[in-house]
Amino acid sequence: MPTATVARNTPPAQSGWQRELADAIRDPAELCRVLGLHAAVAEKGLPATRSFPLLVPRVFAARMRPGDPRDPLLLQVLPQAAETEDVAGWSADPLREGDALAAPGLVKKYDGRALLLLTGGCAVNCRYCFRREFPYATSGATRRGVAEGLEAIAADDSLTEVILSGGDPLLTDDAFLGDVIERLDGIPHLQRIRIHTRLPVVLPSRVTPGLVDVLTSSRLARVVVLHANHPAELAASPAIILNQAVLLAGINDSAAVLAALSERLVEIGVVPYYLHLLDRVRGATHFDVPQGRAEELHRQLRDTLPGYAVPRLVREVPGEPSKVWIA
């Protein structure tokens, strides 16, 4: 029938967030134009886009200060010349996650928990991302890999918690996410799912009633861990969630900015959970904050904020059974 033919040949309708993502900024010169910056601001970083392109949703760009090349949101996404410098001690896989692949798409670093990589895609490409060179396609962050990862989870009764990760797990559509959660629901030894995401910050339209339905349909306890690094990234939040930030030179390495981030998080019902020292991924050396400086900043936060608003200062060390608590 003609209608059936049309239906088969028509791509699935896109939701608002998927259209926004398709329309995201991918060209550094365009980002400069949108922000009223001279194109020269982006030129030196162009070689870095070959291996890790620029990607910024327009709604996130709209939170940047026009005309300010040092805007802390811009600096997180704008490719820089420093990214192409090789520096000893900074590598493509700083957390040695390649060694922690327990099955396709399944990273197991800590007892009782495993990360299921649902996709390699994100809505934004953060220049400091420790997975910026992660070989997602060959590591099972694919539909087929996820199916194998789910089988491995079902076979490992030492696991009680599965962390949906990526890329950004919320970049997958509701139907796929719903299938994964239904499969996890049916694995008796699991108690919790955790979702690590930056989408509510960089593409808030992803938080749809349909997504909330998918997440709340599970019998498993659910924990959402947000990723925001600067107070200017935050709008209103519909639920109590946790935040983990990365300490980044030039972005949030001041007690005033970190305190403002914590206060803004608390104001919108988000618990400031972790402040991470930067993972030493190749190309991100210019974001590094020495540990001594980080500890000093953390001391200042403790002097300024109520205890519940002070995130724990941590570093991830390959091979350690959990995150290393520094303060």
Ligand code: SF4
């Ligand atoms: S959203 Fe997270 S996984 Fe994606 S690029 Fe940024 S830091 Fe990396």
